[in-house]
Amino acid sequence: MNQNFNLYSQYYDLLYQDKDYGAEADYLHQLINRYRPKSTSILELGSGTGKHANLLAEKNYNILGLERSAEMVEIANRTKTKNVDFKIADITEFQTNQSFDVAVSLFHVISYLTDNQSLINTFKNVHRHLNENGLFIFDVWHSSAVNFQVPEKRTKTLQNEVIQVTRHANPIIDTEQNIVEVNYTIKVKDLEDGTTFHIEESHPMRHFSKPEIELLAYATGFEVIHKEEFLTKAIPSAETWGVCYILKKLS
Ligand SMILES: C[S@@+](CC[C@H](N)C(=O)[O-])C[C@H]1O[C@@H](n2cnc3c(N)ncnc32)[C@H](O)[C@@H]1O
Incomplete structure (x- = not known):
């Protein structure tokens, strides 16, 4: 799972x-x-x-x-x-x-x-x-909103005193199963030393x-x-x- x-x-x-x-x-x-x-x-x-x-x-x-x-x-x-x-x-x-x-x-x-x-x-x-x-x-x-508006790639950036987080969402649409697989890439930047790393997660949504x-x-x-x-x-x-x-x- x-x-x-x-x-x-x-x-x-x-x-x-x-x-x-x-x-x-x-x-x-x-x-x-x-x-x-x-x-x-x-x-x-x-x-x-x-x-x-x-x-x-x-x-x-x-x-x-x-x-x-x-x-x-x-x-x-x-x-x-x-x-x-x-x-x-x-x-x-x-x-x-x-x-x-x-x-x-x-x-x-x-x-x-x-x-x-x-x-x-x-x-x-x-x-x-x-x-x-x-x-x-x-x-x-x-369903009617997903079908008529169609999910698009989106980017969101937020930060607190310690880190900046940028999340890219890349949706892949499966029209037969009524599922949108939202693939997230999350980039995390340490605001003190400037180091970065990223994580990836897939969120299938029906x-x-x-x-x-x-x-x-x-x-x-x-x-x-x-x-x-x-x-x-x-x-x-x-x-x-x-x-x-x-x-x-x-x-
Ligand atoms: C978008 S988050 C919403 C969390 C919270 N309800 C809120 O409004 O902030 C979706 C949540 O559902 C949980 N979730 C998804 N499938 C689940 C399952 N089969 N059993 C328990 N939790 C599940 C995820 O782990 C995640 O925390």
């Missing part, structure tokens, strides 16, 4: 320092209040460096974050707050004896599941770990259409109760890269 994020994890928070995790946690809190008020427990799939989990815990949820990359979990554990726990686990096959009111999977984690069996295993697993009428909230790459998610939900015991553009709440269109789906567990 592809173990992306092992090396990349060290630079993850720097590369996404402009991402507004606070606004995203507020947005999730609103969705939970609207669709399953009085929820108190959250299972987070692909919890990364733990930012959403810590912010949601401040809103009085108990959270368990599951994350495949041991390096990401190590970073998450450094900032862990009250009512939050992180475990190294693969979301396609995790098991815990806890059950939760809500499961969340944020910043395209589900798009990292590129084959049907992994998706079915994950959704069934989430279903098993949810309480009655539990919600499964996640955002994924949206994009999904609305009927595909509806079918997946139906096959695994869920109903799609709402979908919208992640954060803006706009109706999904060919302009929408990230669609947020809200699924309800059927008993």
